[in-house]
Amino acid sequence: MGGKYRITGDKYPRMRRPRRRGRLVLLTVACAALLGVIGWGTLQLIDVFTGDGRKASAAGSTAGCTTKTASSAAPAAAPLAPGRITVNVLNATPRAGLAKQTADELKKRGFRIGQVGNATKEYDKKVPGTGVLLGPASALGTSLPVLATQLPGAERRTDAARKGDAVDLIIGTGFKSLAAKPDADRALALLARPQPTPTAQKKSC
Incomplete structure (x- = not known):
């Protein structure tokens, strides 16, 4: 071409396709993530199909079954406070004077004291051990x-016909003192x- 559109010089523009580095990087990351997911899934499947067998063998199971025993730490009803x-x-x-002496010590330890005196004819001089703890059926637990x-060696008894919440500590001839x-x-x-x-055991075969 001539005139003002004449091309001068010895370098000519080259037509190149735009580079696709961004797409290549994204494709590489996606492939790596896919391989990781596949590998993790494979390990999970292996664990599912072989894990229980290992546990059963360690437990000495011969029938192909595993027994699971669950336990809970839920506390029972809280015991009553001495007060x-x-x-x-x-x-x-x-x-x-043994009843008053014992009652005074129990009072120091926080217990409420009711009647203090001699035992009834049913128990008077008929308790060879350290003592008898007597109360209504609800007092058993x-x-x-x-x-x-306070008196670990004492015998515990309940009377279903007894009314009220009070309990008796009947001192026997073997009594020396309350527990330290x-x-x-x-x-x-x-x-x-x-x-x-x-809790109940569960078996799976």
Whole structure:
């Protein structure tokens, strides 16, 4: 061409296709992610099909079944505090003043004190052990275990016909003293701890 449109020089523009580096990078990342997902899924499938077998072999199972025992740590009903328990202290021994002495010590430890005196004819001089803890049927899992921490060797009895919430501590001829306060406090703390309760077993074959 001539005139003002004449091309001068020895370099000419070259027509190139736009580079696609962005697409290549995106494709590479997508492929890597896909391979990772496939590998993870494969491991999960292997674990599902072989994991239970390993557990069964370790447990010595010969029938191809596994047994699972679940347990829960839900605590049982909390024991009553000593301040909510009324104790009648009754002396079934020939030793005078033993009921009042024992009642005073229980009061120091937080218990409510009811009647203090001699045991009835049914128990008077007829309790060879350290004592008898007597209460209504409802006291078997509430008041009596708490009172037993103060006199561990005492026998526990309930009377279904008994009314009220008070419990009796009937002192027997084998009584020497209440449990030492530090020991009684530790027993109370253990009584208040929740204990795990086993649930039904499940078998899968």
